[in-house]
Amino acid sequence: MDGLRKQVSQLFPCQTVNYPVTSANVYTINFEKGTIMGIFSNNVMGFYNLDLQNTKIADFPRYDFAMPVKPQARYLTPVAWALSFPDVWKHKTKISRDLKGIKPPYIMLCNHNSFLDFKVMTAAIFPRRANYVVALDGFIGREWIMRQVGCIAKRKFVNDLYLIRQTTRLLDQGQIVVYYPEARYSFIGTNSVLPDSLGKMLKYLQVPVVTLLFHGHHINEPAWNQVSRGVPVEAELKLLFDREQIAQLNPAEIQDQVVQALTYDDYAWQYENHVCVDYPQRAEGLHRVLYQCPHCKTEYRMSSQGSQLRCEACGKVWELTEYGQLKALEGETEFSSPPAWYEWERENVRAEVRAGTYTMESEVLIDSLPNSNGFVPLGKGWLRHDMNGMVLKGSHLGEDFEVVKSNQSLYSIHVEFNYIDKKLDCVDISTLDDSYFAYPLSKDSSVTKISLAVEELYKLEMEKE
Ligand SMILES: [Zn+2]
Numbered sequence: 001m002d003g004l005r006k007q008v009s010q011l012f013p014c015q016t017v018n019y020p021v022t023s024a025n026v027y028t029i030n031f032e033k034g035t036i037m038g039i040f041s042n043n044v045m046g047f048y049n050l051d052l053q054n055t056k057i058a059d060f061p062r063y064d065f066a067m068p069v070k071p072q073a074r075y076l077t078p079v080a081w082a083l084s085f086p087d088v089w090k091h092k093t094k095i096s097r098d099l100k101g102i103k104p105p106y107i108m109l110c111n112h113n114s115f116l117d118f119k120v121m122t123a124a125i126f127p128r129r130a131n132y133v134v135a136l137d138g139f140i141g142r143e144w145i146m147r148q149v150g151c152i153a154k155r156k157f158v159n160d161l162y163l164i165r166q167t168t169r170l171l172d173q174g175q176i177v178v179y180y181p182e183a184r185y186s187f188i189g190t191n192s193v194l195p196d197s198l199g200k201m202l203k204y205l206q207v208p209v210v211t212l213l214f215h216g217h218h219i220n221e222p223a224w225n226q227v228s229r230g231v232p233v234e235a236e237l238k239l240l241f242d243r244e245q246i247a248q249l250n251p252a253e254i255q256d257q258v259v260q261a262l263t264y265d266d267y268a269w270q271y272e273n274h275v276c277v278d279y280p281q282r283a284e285g286l287h288r289v290l291y292q293c294p295h296c297k298t299e300y301r302m303s304s305q306g307s308q309l310r311c312e313a314c315g316k317v318w319e320l321t322e323y324g325q326l327k328a329l330e331g332e333t334e335f336s337s338p339p340a341w342y343e344w345e346r347e348n349v350r351a352e353v354r355a356g357t358y359t360m361e362s363e364v365l366i367d368s369l370p371n372s373n374g375f376v377p378l379g380k381g382w383l384r385h386d387m388n389g390m391v392l393k394g395s396h397l398g399e400d401f402e403v404v405k406s407n408q409s410l411y412s413i414h415v416e417f418n419y420i421d422k423k424l425d426c427v428d429i430s431t432l433d434d435s436y437f438a439y440p441l442s443k444d445s446s447v448t449k450i451s452l453a454v455e456e457l458y459k460l461e462m463e464k465e
Contacts, residue, residue, distance in 0.1 A: 072129040146372075171207050362382075365424070367439075
């Protein structure tokens with residue numbers, strides 16, 4: 001019984017578990033408002049691992065990505081349902097299914113907008129179970145249960161061979177393996193760039209490919225302000241390729257069709273479907289993505305409050321309507337669609353990159369994530385990103401360290417907004433054995449701009465080849 005108790009308490013790593021509550025040892029789990037804990041929680045407890053503060057970086061224990069991941073433990077599948085269905089029902093989720101009779105094993109590709117993705121995915125494949133790829137920061141303090149539930153850990157935007165090995169092994173065992181190939185929450189409810197290698201990998205795996213496209217998950221809970229607005233959502237589960245099609249198509253054709261299948265615009269969906277968001281603070285945080293004023297072109301001086309976005313440089317104000325459109329309070333509305341504003345910022349970054357003038361630097365706070373035990377604070381350092389790539393410099397226990405990423409090694413980068421207790425934006429610069437979360441301290445910086453520059457620098461690099 002102690003073993004089960006331990007499992008239950010690891011599953012719900014805080015005081016929300018009461019056991020035993022009856023003589024028959026029936027375990028009940030109390031969900032307090034806003035604090036649903038455990039595997040299906042985005043509320044990471046105990047982010048920091050201070051035990052390693054006096055250990056040299058070279059001696060940090062590292063996460064074991066090679067250890068085989070097993071299919072989801074059967075006793076946890078009903079737990080996953082119990083943690084998923086209440087939210088799926090709350091959002092009146094409409095799921096259409098068109099799998100044409102395909103049975104596992106298969107690869108499932110989903111778009112990625114919020115934690116609700118995991119819950120709707122669990123409902124979409126009901127009553128089947130799946131293995132899914134989760135970033136290592138999702139494992140903090142709960143590696144055991146994450147492994148039991150069948151999660152495959154990954155460092156973001158790093159090519160590792162373990163992922164393919166784990167996937168192959170699980171497909172051989174007849175499982176569904178779920179990928180979120182965008183690899184991070186969408187910034188503005190539209191599709192992010194996918195890795196060039198995806199088509200090649202799907203060709204290599206030789207199994208059917210299924211897509212699960214969520215609509216409204218960004219509108220419900222945008223990455224820049226992760227509070228659920230309680231809006232109705234939809235999902236489309238479709239067979240994209242059967243085995244024969246995978247055998248016939250070449251990797252580039254597979255890639256093209258995947259990109260097409262995972263193209264979406266949540267704001268357009270919201271407008272077309274008249275989805276009303278009357279949450280009074282609905283624009284708060286939007287300035288983290290829309291960091292440049294389209295009126296006076298000033299960067300990094302946007303702010304947001306309530307349902308409004310404002311440029312502190314020129315004073316122009318925009319209202320985010322209940323139907324997801326932007327409207328200038330006075331004068332011209334430059335962009336009524338938030339994604340169009342974001343794409344305009346990309347064009348400006350692209351112009352800097354093409355002119356060879358892009359550069360940013362800032363003092364940063366650095367946390368390292370060598371394994372699943374939590375972030376090791378490494379204090380202050382310096383981040384520079386320019387035409388030559390990215391360089392992160394710091395010092396730990398009197399020894400300097402440096403992380404260098406070339407433009408061609410990064411097709412995109414993981415960004416977090418208003419992250420954990422720091423409530424600052426950060427970029428995650430990963431290597432094969434570490435992830436450095438760097439929080440720029442300069443007011444004249446934006447992680448959204450860094451991310452756009454990473455993507456545009458990569459494109460430029462690829463054109464040279
Ligand atoms: Zn302005």
